[in-house]
Amino acid sequence: xxxxxxxxxxxxxxxxxxxxxxxxxxxxxxxxxxxxxxxxxxxxxxxxxxxxxxxxxxxxxxxxxxxxxxxxxxxxxxxxxxxxxxxxxxxxxxxxxxxxxxxxxxxxxxxxxxxxxxxxxxxxxxxxxxxxxxxxxxxxxxxxxxxxxxxxxxxxxxxxxxxxxxxxxxxxxxxxxxxxxxxxxxxxxxxxxxxxxxxxxxxxxxxxxxxxxxxxxxxxxxxxxxxxxxxxxxxxxxxxxxxxxxxxxxxxxxxxxxxxxxxxxxxxxxxxxxxxxxxxxxxxxxxxxxxxxxxxxxxxxxxxxxxxxxx
Amino acid sequence: xxxxxxxxxxxxxxxxxxxxxxxxxxxxxxxxxxxxxxxxxxxxxxxxxxxxxxxxxxxxxxxxxxxxxxxxxxxxxxxxxxxxxxxxxxxxxxxxxxxxxxxxxxxxxxxxxxxxxxxxxxxxxxxxxxxxxxxxxxxxxxxxxxxxxxxxxxxxxxxxxxxxxxxxxxxxxxxxxxxxxxxxxxxxxxxxxxxxxxxxxxxxxxxxxxxxxxxxxxxxxxxxxxxxxxxxxxxxxxxxxxxxxxxxxxxxxxxxxxxxxxxxxxxxxxxxxxxxxxxxxxxxxxxxxxxxxxxxxxxxxxxxxxxxxxx
Numbered sequence: 001x002x003x004x005x006x007x008x009x010x011x012x013x014x015x016x017x018x019x020x021x022x023x024x025x026x027x028x029x030x031x032x033x034x035x036x037x038x039x040x041x042x043x044x045x046x047x048x049x050x051x052x053x054x055x056x057x058x059x060x061x062x063x064x065x066x067x068x069x070x071x072x073x074x075x076x077x078x079x080x081x082x083x084x085x086x087x088x089x090x091x092x093x094x095x096x097x098x099x100x101x102x103x104x105x106x107x108x109x110x111x112x113x114x115x116x117x118x119x120x121x122x123x124x125x126x127x128x129x130x131x132x133x134x135x136x137x138x139x140x141x142x143x144x145x146x147x148x149x150x151x152x153x154x155x156x157x158x159x160x161x162x163x164x165x166x167x168x169x170x171x172x173x174x175x176x177x178x179x180x181x182x183x184x185x186x187x188x189x190x191x192x193x194x195x196x197x198x199x200x201x202x203x204x205x206x207x208x209x210x211x212x213x214x215x216x217x218x219x220x221x222x223x224x225x226x227x228x229x230x231x232x233x234x235x236x237x238x239x240x241x242x243x244x245x246x247x248x249x250x251x252x253x254x255x256x257x258x259x260x261x262x263x264x265x266x267x268x269x270x271x272x273x274x275x276x277x278x279x280x281x282x283x284x285x286x287x288x289x290x291x292x293x294x295x296x297x298x299x300x301x302x303x304x305x306x307x308x309x310x311x
Numbered sequence: 312x313x314x315x316x317x318x319x320x321x322x323x324x325x326x327x328x329x330x331x332x333x334x335x336x337x338x339x340x341x342x343x344x345x346x347x348x349x350x351x352x353x354x355x356x357x358x359x360x361x362x363x364x365x366x367x368x369x370x371x372x373x374x375x376x377x378x379x380x381x382x383x384x385x386x387x388x389x390x391x392x393x394x395x396x397x398x399x400x401x402x403x404x405x406x407x408x409x410x411x412x413x414x415x416x417x418x419x420x421x422x423x424x425x426x427x428x429x430x431x432x433x434x435x436x437x438x439x440x441x442x443x444x445x446x447x448x449x450x451x452x453x454x455x456x457x458x459x460x461x462x463x464x465x466x467x468x469x470x471x472x473x474x475x476x477x478x479x480x481x482x483x484x485x486x487x488x489x490x491x492x493x494x495x496x497x498x499x500x501x502x503x504x505x506x507x508x509x510x511x512x513x514x515x516x517x518x519x520x521x522x523x524x525x526x527x528x529x530x531x532x533x534x535x536x537x538x539x540x541x542x543x544x545x546x547x548x549x550x551x552x553x554x555x556x557x558x559x560x561x562x563x564x565x566x567x568x569x570x571x572x573x574x575x576x577x578x579x580x581x582x583x584x585x586x587x588x589x590x591x592x593x594x595x596x597x598x599x600x601x602x603x604x605x606x607x608x609x610x611x612x613x614x615x616x617x618x619x620x621x622x
Contacts, residue, residue, distance in 0.1 A: 003314070005620045038346045040364045040371060042399045049373050051360045053351045060351060062360050062375055064395055066402020074401060080622045082395060082404045084375055088353045090385060091377020093393045096407070100622040306619070309316045311391045311411040 001093055002305025008101040010302050013109070013144050016295055020109035021116075023294035026056040027265035034289050036238040044068050046216075052289035053088065061085040063099055063292040067216070069192070079103060083296050095305060097296050106291040108137025110235065110264065111188060111210040114283035116145040117267045118233065118274050119186050119208040123147045127184030129197060129221065131155035131164040134190035134212050139168060142186065150174065154181040178202070189213050189221040189245075200225035205278040211245035212285050222282070224249040230280035231261040233272070239286040246284055312404055313616030319412040321613050324420070324455050327606055331420035332427075334605035337367040338576035345600050347549040350527075355379050357527075363600035364399065372396040374410055374603040378527070380503070390414060394607050406616060408607050417602040419448025421546065421575065422499060422521040425594035427456040428578045429544065429585050430497050430519040434458045438495030440508060440532065442466035442475040445501035445523050450479060453497065461485065465492040489513070500524050500532040511536035516589040522556035523596050533593070535560040541591035542572040544583070550597040557595055 026032050034052040045068030053060035065081035072078060081099035086092070124146045128135045131153050139151065150172040155161045161175035174180070181187070182202035188210040189198060200223040203209070209230070213221045227249055234240035241250055241257050249255035262272030264283060274281050337343050345363040356379030364371035376392035383389060392410035397403070435457045439446045442464050450462065461483040466472045472486035485491070492498070493513035499521040500509060511534040514520070520541070524532045538560055545551035552561055552568050560566035573583030575594060585592050 003619055033351050035349045035351070038349060038360070038362055040344050040346070040362050042364065042371070042402070044400055045402050047362070047371070047397050047402050049349070049360050049362045051349055051351050051358070053353065060353070060358070062373070064373055064397070064404065066397065068402040071401055076401055076403065077622060080403055084393060084395070086358050086375070086377065089355055090382055090387055091353070091356050091358050091379040092387065092391055093375065098621055308314055308617070310409055311388060
């Protein structure tokens with residue numbers, strides 16, 4: 001059994017995006033085993049267990065990931081993750097990966113895959129609601145599939161907006177209002193908001209939105225009216241209806257699972273997709289174990305682990 | 312994050328039984344979080360993910376365990392397990408335990424707890440159907456809660472019966488037929504059988520049976536007629552009905568979940584139990600994540616781990 005402390009070192013976003021895209025294509029074939037995330041809750045946060053097996057990529061395992069919003073005050077990341085890789089032939093745990101950074105990267109990659117297939121434009125103004133790690137990885141990954149003409153970023157704190165723009169000074173960038181940020185071609189929402197930040201009247205025809213932030217019941221970033229006039233693609237039915245952007249609108253009767261246009265897997269393998277340039281598309285990302293296994297697979301090929309005796 | 316390769320070294324069965332008993336008592340209070348095991352299947356076996364949180368013992372985590380019947384030919388155990396301990400306050404994975412032997416021990420401990428509360432006799436003839444690791448740990452654990460006057464063991468292979476008896480030569484022992492093995496006070500069935508081995512007419516009033524072997528749909532060791540005249544206690548409703556001794560009789564309409572007499576947690580905290588000496592009691596064990604966390608907790612206090620950098 002090998003332990004990989006920094007399996008993200010040396011990975012390229014091009015490679016990660018390809019791997020995640022391939023995993024979504026496998027998902028579309030219907031032979032990926034991926035039970036829904038299981039939640040265990042604490043007073044200060046929760047942890048989620050995400051097992052899966054992708055036969056086509058010969059990789060199986062479990063990601064264990066927490067969300068503890070108070071961790072920053074303790075000097076720890078809010079989200080930390082460990083992936084355990086299981087050898088399909090013997091069932092032996094063959095590798096352990098610190099998946100804390102990999103988790104950010106694979107979420108960015110899913111946003112890039114969705115943007116590649118669903119945005120009608122390749123030369124874009126990118127709007128970012130939120131300026132944390134998820135915004136960073138959306139930008140980095142989408143830059144591999146689109147030409148980014150300008151970035152517009154909004155954050156609750158002005159200093160976070162400025163810091164983000166100086167981190168990505170290679171782009172023409174603007175720290176703007178929520179409304180001005182939404183005046184873009186591709187919008188990524190990456191906040192932990194529990195009430196809509198993005199108003200319906202700010203969203204124009206032909207836009208693509210990656211709704212990344214909502215990953216637990218009660219979270220939402222978009223006015224439900226946007227969902228009803230857009231075509232909403234999800235990553236997984238059970239997870240999206242339980243904890244994705246659509247979870248609150250579904251609970252309130254404003255959206256139903258019958259309104260879902262398809263999964264990202266179906267988009268990647270050409271079964272579903274954007275039908276004309278003027279429609280609005282949304283990718284509601286909750287984060288799938290198959291993304292974690294896809295990135296783990298290339299990280300294992302890339303890095304050196306420490307040997308641990310087992311069993 | 313610490314890795315423990317042999318956390319079982321130095322553990323006593325007395326300590327393990329106490330810890331598992333305490334965890335079942337916590338279960339009875341209704342505040343343990345323990346989603347049902349999640350299965351992922353391969354051509355050659357499966358792996359199961361078992362998360363839980365026992366607030367009263369301040370321990371949380373996930374056991375990941377496989378079952379690959381062909382592993383012996385490869386020189387690997389059929390069952391291997393890794394437990395990841397999660398710090399409830401921060402969500403950080405704080406420890407990793409090779410739980411391969413711990414899994415056998417905690418199953419033995421549950422059998423001992425059930426025997427302690429449900430067997431009307433303390434001075435017993437112990438019958439063992441099967442002579443593998445599960446039979447060994449049932450014997451070792453039950454010897455802490457009962458005086459064992461004699462052991463009777465049955466196995467498909469005579470040489471396994473003999474080997475078992477010579478391993479436990481401190482006991483008066485007999486390698487006998489299935490029928491003679493069932494002529495005992497406490498019977499433990501520990502085989503992977505998918506058809507009943509134990510006939511109804513061999514089971515006398517006042518016996519207690521630990522049904523250990525069935526842990527997946529389709530497995531069963533007891534004639535369903537025994538279940539209908541006995542009082543059947545389980546570890547967990549969802550797991551027992553899905554994969555315990557009762558799973559096949561339930562699927563065939565020969566037993567129903569309404570016939571279950573209670574859980575081991577309810578037995579430990581005195582809510583349910585044996586009502587008179589002549590009834591037959593059965594403990595249908597599927598193995599719970601709370602047992603794995605209980606044994607992990609004492610193993611962590613006991614052993615030295617190797618430091619791994621995280622996150």
